[in-house]
Amino acid sequence: MTDRLPVMKTYKLFIGGAFPRSESGRVVEVEGANVALASRKDVRDAVKAARGAFPGWAKATAYNRGQVLYRLAELMEARAGDLAATCSGPDEVARAVDRVVWYAGWTDKLAQVVGGANPVAGPYFDFTVPEPTGVVGIVAPAEPALLGLISRLAPALAGGNVVVALASQLHPLAAVELAECIATADVPAGVVNILTGDPAETAPWLASHMDVNAIDISGAVAAPGGDPAFATALERAAADNVKRVVRGPADGQRLADVEQLLELKTVWHPIGV
Amino acid sequence: MPALPGGFELPASLRLTRVGSVDAVALEARAADLAGRSIKKESKLLALDLAIRCMDLTTLEGADTPGKVTALCTKAIRPDAQDASVPSCAAVCVYPNLVPTAVARLRGSGVKVASVATAFPSGQSPTAIKVREVEEVVAMGADEVDMVIDRGAFLSGRYGKVYDEIVAVKEVCGAAHLKVILETAELGGYDAIRRASLLAMAAGADFIKTSTGKAAASATLPIQLCMLEAIRDVHDATGRRVGMKAAGGIRTAKQAVQYLVQVHETLGLAWLTPDLYRLGASSLLNDVLMQLHTQRTGRYQSLDYFTND
Numbered sequence: 001m002t003d004r005l006p007v008m009k010t011y012k013l014f015i016g017g018a019f020p021r022s023e024s025g026r027v028v029e030v031e032g033a034n035v036a037l038a039s040r041k042d043v044r045d046a047v048k049a050a051r052g053a054f055p056g057w058a059k060a061t062a063y064n065r066g067q068v069l070y071r072l073a074e075l076m077e078a079r080a081g082d083l084a085a086t087c088s089g090p091d092e093v094a095r096a097v098d099r100v101v102w103y104a105g106w107t108d109k110l111a112q113v114v115g116g117a118n119p120v121a122g123p124y125f126d127f128t129v130p131e132p133t134g135v136v137g138i139v140a141p142a143e144p145a146l147l148g149l150i151s152r153l154a155p156a157l158a159g160g161n162v163v164v165a166l167a168s169q170l171h172p173l174a175a176v177e178l179a180e181c182i183a184t185a186d187v188p189a190g191v192v193n194i195l196t197g198d199p200a201e202t203a204p205w206l207a208s209h210m211d212v213n214a215i216d217i218s219g220a221v222a223a224p225g226g227d228p229a230f231a232t233a234l235e236r237a238a239a240d241n242v243k244r245v246v247r248g249p250a251d252g253q254r255l256a257d258v259e260q261l262l263e264l265k266t267v268w269h270p271i272g273v
Numbered sequence: 274m275p276a277l278p279g280g281f282e283l284p285a286s287l288r289l290t291r292v293g294s295v296d297a298v299a300l301e302a303r304a305a306d307l308a309g310r311s312i313k314k315e316s317k318l319l320a321l322d323l324a325i326r327c328m329d330l331t332t333l334e335g336a337d338t339p340g341k342v343t344a345l346c347t348k349a350i351r352p353d354a355q356d357a358s359v360p361s362c363a364a365v366c367v368y369p370n371l372v373p374t375a376v377a378r379l380r381g382s383g384v385k386v387a388s389v390a391t392a393f394p395s396g397q398s399p400t401a402i403k404v405r406e407v408e409e410v411v412a413m414g415a416d417e418v419d420m421v422i423d424r425g426a427f428l429s430g431r432y433g434k435v436y437d438e439i440v441a442v443k444e445v446c447g448a449a450h451l452k453v454i455l456e457t458a459e460l461g462g463y464d465a466i467r468r469a470s471l472l473a474m475a476a477g478a479d480f481i482k483t484s485t486g487k488a489a490a491s492a493t494l495p496i497q498l499c500m501l502e503a504i505r506d507v508h509d510a511t512g513r514r515v516g517m518k519a520a521g522g523i524r525t526a527k528q529a530v531q532y533l534v535q536v537h538e539t540l541g542l543a544w545l546t547p548d549l550y551r552l553g554a555s556s557l558l559n560d561v562l563m564q565l566h567t568q569r570t571g572r573y574q575s576l577d578y579f580t581n582d
Contacts, residue, residue, distance in 0.1 A: 044573050051575075211575030240572060 011035040011172065013042055013196060014179035016049030017189025022197070030196075031086075035172045038195035040205040043164070046193035047211050050135045050162040053190030058132045058160045060188075062108035069104035069157060072185040073097050079181055086173040087146035095251075096150040102253050103154040110159065114259055118266070125269040130262040132160030133244055134213030137206040139199050139234070141219045141250035145171030148250040149178060152216050153192065155248075155257035164193045164212070166203055168219065172196035200230065207237035214244035214261055221247055292471055295463035295499055304494040307538055308531045317530065318568055321561050322360060323545060324529040325352055328561075329387055329518065329553040331366040332582075333486065339374040342367055345582055346378035353562055362558070363547035364417060368393075369410045376414035387417035387452070391442060394456070394485035396421035400438050408445045417450040418442070419518075421485060422469065424459045432472060439476035452480035452518055452551075455500075458490035463499045470503035474515050480551065484521035491521025497532060501539040508540075517544070520553025526564040529557055555582075 026037035141148030167175030353359040364385035392398035426434040453473040483492040563574040
């Protein structure tokens with residue numbers, strides 16, 4: 001039995017905590033592996049899963065969200081070898097893990113830093129608290145394969161948003177490998193959904209979807225050899241329900257990336273009456 | 274008052290089909306097969322339009338208020354505020370105390386008022402009280418009465434009591450249509466569902482209805498198929514057309530289309546009208562509206578932009 005046939009892996013989608021094939025049944029060969037080619041109906045299903053998961057993740061305590069993100073870092077560390085094989089190497093994995101930990105640390109500090117108590121001229125205690133924007137669509141940067149997705153995903157999650165991410169078309173394996181870490185990291189099902197395939201096909205449906213509250217078009221803007229008209233088309237489609245359109249670096253960590261996916265709620269509380 | 278003798282022999286004059294028994298495996302296979310039909314484009318738009326025209330928009334909560342019922346009636350008349358081409362629902366279904374509110378709001382709109390009655394949802398009250406309740410709702414102006422059968426009597430074999438009660442209720446309904454709710458989840462199987470369907474039709478039901486929506490389980494496709502086949506058998510034997518109402522658990526436009534396909538395939542086009550087919554639902558309407566918007570705009574929709582009722 002020395003000549004056993006190894007079990008080949010088909011890289012599937014990640015929707016609602018499960019790993020389904022594309023509803024369309026399509027696959028493409030990328031980087032020597034069969035990868036699911038998501039359709040617009042997969043986008044629809046992923047948004048539905050995300051919407052269902054949003055109330056729970058938004059209401060989770062900041063401390064709990066930080067713990068879950070830290071646990072994700074633990075699992076990425078444990079699977080560093082698998083992850084390194086799908087991206088540029090161990091150095092990129094190490095930086096991706098560190099980035100998750102960096103954002104994990106932010107979860108319970110956002111309210112103090114972004115929100116605050118406001119001095120007002122009246123008998124009110126006036127304060128501002130940040131709340132997550134909602135369902136966030138992410139067109140992941142084409143490169144770096146792992147770090148690009150993590151750099152866009154982690155800030156959205158830290159703020160309490162739920163995500164439907166369209167993985168890099170050129171390097172989708174890192175995204176699916178990451179999904180396998182997420183699935184075992186106590187991230188509630190549906191909080192992160194990852195679709196592989198051609199963003200040119202799926203991103204317009206995500207951008208025009210009325211149940212998506214924000215779209216991060218970093219990947220469309222920064223696509224190598226990319227079409228600037230693509231990003232413009234996404235922005236236009238996103239205008240239908242006045243989505244937030246955000247963008248950020250493919251490799252960077254900034255509080256601003258968390259802030260741009262937060263809504264500020266200001267409360268005027270009567271006192272002394 | 275007609276009474277049934279022991280066993281289950283229906284009055285000979287009605288010449289009803291024999292009760293027989295149901296092939297559960299074939300029934301479920303047929304229902305699953307029909308549910309797999311792909312309905313797209315114009316056919317889908319037609320089906321969604323029909324689903325709205327056949328819908329009994331329902332609110333049956335302890336917390337129902339005149340304000341909530343008025344809002345629901347307004348939605349039944351004009352389901353889509355942005356699009357007048359979307360048709361009105363067939364009826365609004367409420368508890369007896371809210372019938373006057375619904376009657377006042379729906380007058381002249383063509384949308385009917387349906388009221389549940391006969392100690393809904395359990396049906397475990399004395400017959401005299403149930404009949405009195407039906408008299409009251411009819412006097413208050415209900416166009417349709419949704420009664421429940423006495424499952425306690427049915428399950429203990431007292432079919433005569435169930436039959437007599439339906440007959441008594443039908444008598445006091447007058448011009449109002451009578452829908453008989455079998456509460457299929459509590460009957461314990463397809464044989465019993467078929468038996469109860471035939472019993473209700475023999476007793477004079479204008480419609481037979483699956484569920485109250487208050488039991489642990491509600492309408493399913495095989496259950497509707499079982500009831501539709503009973504309706505078809507009665508029509509074949511007597512020429513009488515009895516209506517069907519599926520209710521409970523129908524929440525998505527996709528499900529609604531599957532139920533309609535089944536009616537079309539089992540009873541034919543003649544039944545695809547609000548006079549003979551109804552879908553009882555509360556949250557279904559918004560999903561159908563979302564589907565219509567998606568078809569029209571080419572964008573997936575969000576519940577954020579539809580009324581929360």
